[in-house]
Amino acid sequence: MLAEQTKSNESRYIVRPTLPTRCEGQDALLYPPTDTLVLSFTMHGAWVLPTSIDIQRYMAALSNTLSIFAPVAGRLCKKPDTEKGKGDIFLKLNNAGVPVSVVNDYHTERFPMETVLVSPEDFEPWIDPIPFTDVIDHDEPLVRIRFTKLHKTGQMIYTICWLHALGDGYIGNLFTTYIAHFYRGANISNLPIPSYTKVFLPPPPADPAIAEKFLPLMKHLRDAKSPEELIPLILQSEERTTPVHISFTSAQIQTLTKRATAGVPGSAVAKLSRVDVLVAYLILQHNQVVSELHPDQELIDTVVNTIDYRGNPAFAPPVMFGNAAITLTCPSFSLPSLPPNAGPRDHELHFDRCLAAIALSIRAGTLQARNPEFLGTYLSFHNALCRKCYQEGLYQNLLPASDREITFNSSHLVDWRKGGDLFDPDSEFAGIRYIQFHSSALFERYIRVFRTNPAYIVADDGTGGYWDMSLNDGLEAAFRLDSSIAERFVARTKEDTKRGFSRVFSNL
Structure with a gap:
């Protein structure tokens, strides 16, 4: 892990996979057209944790996870163009790493996101964004992670920007679930193991x-x-x-x-x-x-x-x-x-x-x-x-x-909150009961359905509050x-x- 102090209230790290990785001996993954469809899409995830976690322990868990998900620590590249068209996209397995930043926020009195789905503008202050135009052939990380410690509330905001070309929500959720398991020292043998076999399909029928x-x-x-x-x-x-x-x-x-x-x-x-x-x-x-x-x-x-x-x-x-x-x-x-x-x-x-x-x-x-x-x-x-x-x-x-x-x-079948389950079994915050998850992107007449969050109701005088679990196992449509x-x-x-x-x- 390489650390860099960028500001008085922010530290940045590069986390690389624990070696050897599951892709040891492979240089690249060639991308089928299906994965190129979402080259410019980024998935945003935010977990609102009720209290702080150990960042060094988290980065060790991330390093172990990257040994299984080595492509996440790679870089997207393109073969040279030819007269027939653009060169194919491939993912270079170079273990270049994932950036993690930690920000100390001494001013925010209340985290502003309430619904599961929010606008990208609401996410902007809390993420380390992936630049769309600088991904391919620019040594650009495909995942960026940020933690923001809210000192006034005691919460920690854990956000991930995940380039959709890496994989869809199922794979993104599996990745964060592995991190949580490694962090807690839980048994990962019950988690499914990702396959790096890409499927290339024949041309469609000519009829x-x-x-x-x-x-x-x-x-x-x-x-x-x-x-x-x-x-x-x-x-x-x-x-x-x-x-x-x-x-x-x-x-x-x-x-x-x-x-x-x-x-x-x-x-x-x-x-x-x-x-x-x-x-x-x-x-x-x-x-x-x-x-x-x-x-x-x-x-x-x-x-x-x-x-x-x-x-x-x-x-x-x-x-x-x-x-x-x-x-x-x-x-x-x-x-x-x-x-x-x-x-x-x-x-x-x-x-x-x-x-x-x-x-x-x-x-x-x-x-x-x-x-x-x-x-x-x-x-x-x-x-x-x-x-x-x-x-x-x-x-x-x-x-x-x-x-x-x-x-x-x-x-709704994806339990995103499990990706934020970073608390030991004996902790008062163990499990996902007091964790909230948020994501972004809303389009016209494009209904997105997620599991609902528990709601933390702040007291009128702002000195405390209580958890409302009435929406537990419910659904939010946005x-x-x-x-x-x-x-x-x-x-x-x-x-x-x-x-x-x-x-x-x-x-x-």
């Missing part, structure tokens, strides 16, 4: 009829744009939309799931996930508010789902180091109609059936993506479009394709929504949750 079937399912790539086109569209989207954050308790999600299951037609059997139903509810609420405020606008009838396809050895080993997610357009849904002269009970049943119709369309898309034959063909086209994006300098377009579409990306409907959408949803969805929509 135009097959392309016509599959390309509309990946419009975010089919309609990829140059930065000159996309950046103004993103800025315009941010101007006309408002961030929306809504938290649901486990009991509220359970109530919605029961209602959706009750609304499944006839003798059909469907295993709907909590997120299937949560997204269905948000869409139903959105469409109702739009119908009231903008009756001429088209309503959402199509869901785009971000699906992890790990576990199929032909396409992605279960613990493949890298990115293994597709964005798939699910089959469109149509909602049942209300009978004439419908009464309150009819409205109740209609709500259940509408929930079921939307959730079933989401589940149908998920099941389709798990079919190996379908997935293989999808990934061949996906891979070809990723290669095109890299060669032509295009970026995937995550903005809504039309008024009729909404996208969601759920991380996205940007047209500003003209955002306020009513939030108000209606809060009213529904307050009433337990007992008579939702019954008076419409």
Whole structure:
């Protein structure tokens, strides 16, 4: 570890892997097109720890983790360009290390992040950022870590900037979980071991009829744009939309799931996930508010789902180091109609059936993506479009394709708070009970779902407070929504949750 004192209140270190690493003898990992798709994306994570930890002990844990995750300590490089196009990207396994900075903050009286998902601007003061333009062939670290000691509150803010090209949320979470295990001296034998076998896919079928079937399912790539086109569209989207954050308790999600299951037609059997139903509810609420405020606008009838396809050895080993997610357009849904002269009970049943119709369309898309034959063909086209994006300098377009579409990306199966579990079993802060996790990036009608945090309620006089665990095992949904409907959408949803969805929509 190399230490550098940069300011009176900040120290910086470079942490390298403990040798030998699991990649000993390998010089590089060649990147498939899928990993190049997210070269300019950075994932931000922040853990709010209730008290300080031992930084030297943390860096020893990080060094041990890097011996298993050696690519994280490497550098991204590019082979020389040729007449045929840009040179391939590869990850140089040179054990160059990861920077860790420690900042002493003597002024902050309260950490400002409250919701799980926050804006990049909220993250900026707490991170050591990765410069987008200086990563490839610039000896630039791919992960940067910072600790900020809040001396007035006793908390420690632990943040990581992780270049998405290293891997997706599953791999990022596994990396931080290894660090936490090493820090506590816990047994790592129960943790999955990352695989560094990269999967390279064949070209897609040449049959135009097959392309016509599959390309509309990946419009975010089919309609990829140059930065000159996309950046103004993103800025315009941010101007006309408002961030929306809504938290649901486990009991509220359970109530919605029961209602959706009750609304499944006839003798059909469907295993709907909590997120299937949560997204269905948000869409139903959105469409109702739009119908009231903008009756001429088209309503959402199509869901785009971000699906992890790990576990199929032909396409992605279960613990493949890298990115293994597709964005798939699910089959469109149509909602049942209300009978004439419908009464309150009819409205109740209609709500259940509408929930079921939307959730079933989401589940149908998920099941389709798990079919190996379908997935293989999808990934061949996906891979070809990723290669095109890299060669032509295009970026995937995550903005809504039309008024009729909404996208969601759920991380509810990932227990991010475990990455901050840096307290010994005999500590009063042991486990994740008093740890809060935050991340960033919100887009228009792009629902991101995370597990909720416990809330620390500060006393009115500012001298203390208490932990509110009522949202434990709940879910937070966050996205940007047209500003003209955002306020009513939030108000209606809060009213529904307050009433337990007992008579939702019954008076419409």
